[in-house]
Amino acid sequence: MSSRLDDARPQPHMLPAPPTAPVLPVARTEQAGTPHYRPAIHYTARDTWLNDPNGLVFYRGQYHLYYQNNPHGNVWGNMSWGHAISEDLVHWTEQPVAIACDAEEDVYSGSIVVDHANTSGFGTANNPPLVAIYTSAFKDGTPYAGTQAQSLAYSSDAGMTWTKFSGNPVLTRGSANFRDPKVFSHSGPNGQEWVMAAVEAGEQKVVFYRSANLRDWTFASEFGPANALGGEWECPDLFPLPVDGDPARIKWVLVVNLNPGAVAGGSGGQYFVGDFDGATFTPDPSCLLEDPVDGAAALKPDGSAVDRDRLRQCSWLDWGRDYYAAVSFSNVPDGRRLMIGWINNWDYANSLPTSPWRSGMSLVREVSLETVDGRPRLVQTPVLPAAVSGNRHAMEPGGLSAEVKLPEAIPGTAQLIDAELLPGTARQFGFRLFQAADGGAAAVLTYDAAAGLLTLDRREGGITEFHPEFPSAESAPVALDSGVLALRIVVDHCSVEVFAQGGKVVLTDLVFPAPGSVGTAVFADGGTAVIRRLEVSAVS
Numbered sequence: 116m117s118s119r120l121d122d123a124r125p126q127p128h129m130l131p132a133p134p135t136a137p138v139l140p141v142a143r144t145e146q147a148g149t150p151h152y153r154p155a156i157h158y159t160a161r162d163t164w165l166n167d168p169n170g171l172v173f174y175r176g177q178y179h180l181y182y183q184n185n186p187h188g189n190v191w192g193n194m195s196w197g198h199a200i201s202e203d204l205v206h207w208t209e210q211p212v213a214i215a216c217d218a219e220e221d222v223y224s225g226s227i228v229v230d231h232a233n234t235s236g237f238g239t240a241n242n243p244p245l246v247a248i249y250t251s252a253f254k255d256g257t258p259y260a261g262t263q264a265q266s267l268a269y270s271s272d273a274g275m276t277w278t279k280f281s282g283n284p285v286l287t288r289g290s291a292n293f294r295d296p297k298v299f300s301h302s303g304p305n306g307q308e309w310v311m312a313a314v315e316a317g318e319q320k321v322v323f324y325r326s327a328n329l330r331d332w333t334f335a336s337e338f339g340p341a342n343a344l345g346g347e348w349e350c351p352d353l354f355p356l357p358v359d360g361d362p363a364r365i366k367w368v369l370v371v372n373l374n375p376g377a378v379a380g381g382s383g384g385q386y387f388v389g390d391f392d393g394a395t396f397t398p399d400p401s402c403l404l405e406d407p408v409d410g411a412a413a414l415k416p417d418g419s420a421v422d423r424d425r426l427r428q429c430s431w432l433d434w435g436r437d438y439y440a441a442v443s444f445s446n447v448p449d450g451r452r453l454m455i456g457w458i459n460n461w462d463y464a465n466s467l468p469t470s471p472w473r474s475g476m477s478l479v480r481e482v483s484l485e486t487v488d489g490r491p492r493l494v495q496t497p498v499l500p501a502a503v504s505g506n507r508h509a510m511e512p513g514g515l516s517a518e519v520k521l522p523e524a525i526p527g528t529a530q531l532i533d534a535e536l537l538p539g540t541a542r543q544f545g546f547r548l549f550q551a552a553d554g555g556a557a558a559v560l561t562y563d564a565a566a567g568l569l570t571l572d573r574r575e576g577g578i579t580e581f582h583p584e585f586p587s588a589e590s591a592p593v594a595l596d597s598g599v600l601a602l603r604i605v606v607d608h609c610s611v612e613v614f615a616q617g618g619k620v621v622l623t624d625l626v627f628p629a630p631g632s633v634g635t636a637v638f639a640d641g642g643t644a645v646i647r648r649l650e651v652s653a654v655s
């Protein structure tokens with residue numbers, strides 16, 4: 116199970132005591148590093164490492180993004196909660212480290228709730244506390260050494276500073292792999308209760324607990340193993356959504372991140388749709404495979420190849436290589452469900468060719484449930500900057516039988532492409548992104564109408580040698596909608612996020628273009644495709 120993990124990052128449960136001072140030689144100026152890969156509208160820490168989003172919460176006009184952070188270096192280690200805030204969910208401002216590791220523990224992933232009724236007693240009626248529920252990964256020589264358990268920290272200043280609870284940990288199972296608590300408030304037969312979804316990562320189980328005060332927890336139920344099982348289950352989330360916008364038809368979505376064993380290889384997120392009664396999650400039979408799939412095994416025990424087709428039948432948040440540990444914000448107004456993921460993959464995470472920072476977040480995605488092929492599926496819409504319409508170019512509709520460059524006035528390094536295309540007689544059509552000046556190397560997004568597959572191929576898309584697992588091509592099944600393929604593509608210096616058919620299918624990949632590869636082209640091969648609409652805008 117661990118064979119695909121990046122060597123530099125041991126599985127959390129196998130961690131030795133983290134080195135006391137693994138301070139890396141981090142460059143302090145942007146010029147000294149890779150400023151050309153610094154995204155315009157994706158969050159990166161200034162000069163340190165980050166992984167999972169943690170404690171996503173809206174409070175008093177601000178969105179808070181906490182995250183797994185190494186405050187002392189740009190590879191995984193010294194796990195603490197970094198912090199950034201935003202008012203528009205696009206532009207983030209880094210804040211001081213919020214919850215730091217110490218001699219006893221590393222601070223692993225978790226969530227934050229607004230304790231409006233001060234059930235925890237950490238605040239007052241007039242100033243309710245924010246409460247963080249995080250995983251303590253206990254270090255050697257401490258009473259809980261070798262185990263992971265759930266702990267609390269609280270803030271009385273709207274999330275800017277945090278105090279660890281003196282009674283930590285609040286929930287133990289004596290387990291080395293019990294982590295990533297996602298807590299939310301649930302109103303059921305027992306009144307208002309807190310519910311925690313966490314994982315027994317190695318057993319591929321989500322475990323549910325209930326509490327009246329966030330301090331005392333009672334076991335409620337467990338779910339799993341099911342569907343994709345090729346790796347550890349991590350960072351769960353559970354939330355309700357109306358189906359097709361109908362408030363009378365509420366379904367619950369259980370998100371389970373998985374590493375490795377995801378559909379594109381390595382880390383990824385699957386989800387289940389079902390019902391939740393405050394204690395037990397019951398999946399709809401239509402979203403369960405009869406037998407789970409071990410997508411991490413290159414070969415199955417009988418010597419045959421991984422069952423890609425069955426892996427594709429699981430429900431995936433994203434079909435690309437780089438969308439992991441995705442979870443949703445709490446306390447968001449208007450019932451909007453907003454998710455964000457780590458734009459990376461444990462297969463090569465510690466080797467990304469950026470400095471002084473390493474790793475970033477995806478765009479925030481608003482998710483909803485829509486009936487597709489007779490059952491509810493997650494549909495995702497990216498949150499974009501309000502000023503996206505500033506520098507815009509629309510191409511003439513019509514036939515496309517070769518390659519056409521998009522205008523250079525809009526930088527191909529940070530752009531939004533909105534397109535509606537029809538295959539016509541073309542065998543394949545799509546876009547070349549981050550194209551070299553000579554019209555050669557590029558990351559290529561291709562739709563093959565006969566196969567019904569959308570493929571993002573980054574093998575010729577710039578720098579790939581930094582890790583043998585990085586060069587790759589990812590495919591997702593995408594059906595035409597009344598003959599049309601609708602694409603929304605966000606390109607941002609070192610990433611491509613593709614939202615197909617209004618967000619029914621999403622494909623996210625990192626790409627590290629060679630210097631000067633800033634072109635974009637639309638193309639058709641083997642016949643004439645039809646451009647019904649094609650607009651490109653600069654993003655910043």
Ligand code: FRU
Pocket residue numbers: 127166167183194223224250294295349350440
């Ligand atoms: C997921 C994860 C979590 C854990 C954290 C440690 O990427 O392994 O399960 O809490 O990262 O950084």
